[in-house]
Amino acid sequence: MTFTLHDPIDTLDTILKTPSWITSPRGEAPENVAFLSGAALSYLHVISGHHAVPHALLRDRLALRAAEACVAFSGRPERASELRDAMRLLRPGDLPGPAGETCLAWRRAVERPVSIKALGRALPTLELGQIATWLDTEKGAPVTRAAMALEAVLREAPRADDAALVLADAALAQALSWDHVVPLLAAGLKRTDLRQRGHDLRLACHRAVTASAVEATRLAVDLARRAALLKGVAPKLRAKGAGAAVEIFLTQDAVAPSALPLPNRAARRLCDRLVDLGAVRELTGRDTFRLYGV
Structure with a gap:
């Protein structure tokens, strides 16, 4: 099975879907x-x-x-x-x-x-x-x-x-x-x-x-x-340092706002904005000490 690097993201799940016979008892x-x-x-x-x-x-x-x-x-x-x-x-x-x-x-x-x-x-x-x-x-x-x-x-x-x-x-x-x-x-x-x-x-x-x-x-x-969605909303982010923040989300399982290259308040706003856009998720369910991830 082969594919080119130009395959659209919506076909990725079909291209790389593991055949059922691999997971069937043998x-x-x-x-x-x-x-x-x-x-x-x-x-x-x-x-x-x-x-x-x-x-x-x-x-x-x-x-x-x-x-x-x-x-x-x-x-x-x-x-x-x-x-x-x-x-x-x-x-x-x-x-x-x-x-x-x-x-x-x-x-x-x-x-x-x-x-x-x-x-x-x-x-x-x-x-x-x-x-x-x-x-x-x-x-x-x-x-x-x-x-x-x-x-x-x-x-x-x-x-x-x-x-x-x-x-x-x-x-x-x-x-x-x-x-x-x-x-x-x-x-x-x-x-x-x-x-x-x-x-x-x-x-x-x-x-x-x-x-x-x-x-x-x-x-x-x-x-x-999920990464394609995050990259798609990135141009809508106006905060200075948002591009670098997006790259962090694309490399780490979970991110605290304090780890982003923005002032604390701006980082929290950016995370909330990304959640509203459906690009990242809040992972803890807490009101404080939150963590976010793709």
């Missing part, structure tokens, strides 16, 4: 599980070639989902709304707390092109040499390499679930020649899957990638439509 035979994960990844890969998808925003939102899954694995109660608060409402000098640290690690992991240095920035407690060793898996298909990285980290650091999942997604990205980490494994795996090894872990990773890649494709199509 049994647990290893060849079926591996085939479906490869098919799901191929559709997600197509997205990287479409100009309409806000890739940084997609990665940031997937990072939030991955962080939410990791926090749940650790037994903590925080969910997406609390993680957004932990990251977006921090004041200078504040510490994000354990759940916020997990969210910060994932955000940093997806911000920059994948490299040992960038991963070291996301996982500052790990040595760069150790990260390089864990990712030095050049044999096997992409999901197999991701599972091998995941197993290697957990074998040496059994409690380092967050780091293991970040590095597993990094191994997947490298195997697929993706420029950035795209969080897929954490949101698709179960807590018990992390204690599997060998063949069982690879099967769990294939299943996780299939489910997460399908969901990421749907999310990408939705964000492409």
Whole structure:
């Protein structure tokens, strides 16, 4: 299936709609599980070639989902709304707390092109040499390499679930020649899957990638439509700095008015204006300390 970069946005959902046979039960035979994960990844890969998808925003939102899954694995109660608060409402000098640290690690992991240095920035407690060793898996298909990285980290650091999942997604990205980490494994795996090894872990990773890649494709199509709407209303915004504010909304999952390049009152007015235009949503339901996102 192919398309040109001139396809209208209203056909994007049809072009990138994941075929139903990918999500239909096909049994647990290893060849079926591996085939479906490869098919799901191929559709997600197509997205990287479409100009309409806000890739940084997609990665940031997937990072939030991955962080939410990791926090749940650790037994903590925080969910997406609390993680957004932990990251977006921090004041200078504040510490994000354990759940916020997990969210910060994932955000940093997806911000920059994948490299040992960038991963070291996301996982500052790990040595760069150790990260390089864990990712030095050049044999096997992409999901197999991701599972091998995941197993290697957990074998040496059994409690380092967050780091293991970040590095597993990094191994997947490298195997697929993706420029950035795209969080897929954490949101698709179960807590018990992390204690599997060998063949069982690879099967769990294939299943996780299939489910997460399908969901990421749907999310990408939705964000492409929402981004097109935001870009369409941008010329109507008269506030100085509105253009830069729009670019921030197109790269971040959630934005506090104070993070926009406008005076506080003007930033709040701009956010309310964008909500009225249907271009962004208020994400918290609160009257104060609001957060907004595409």
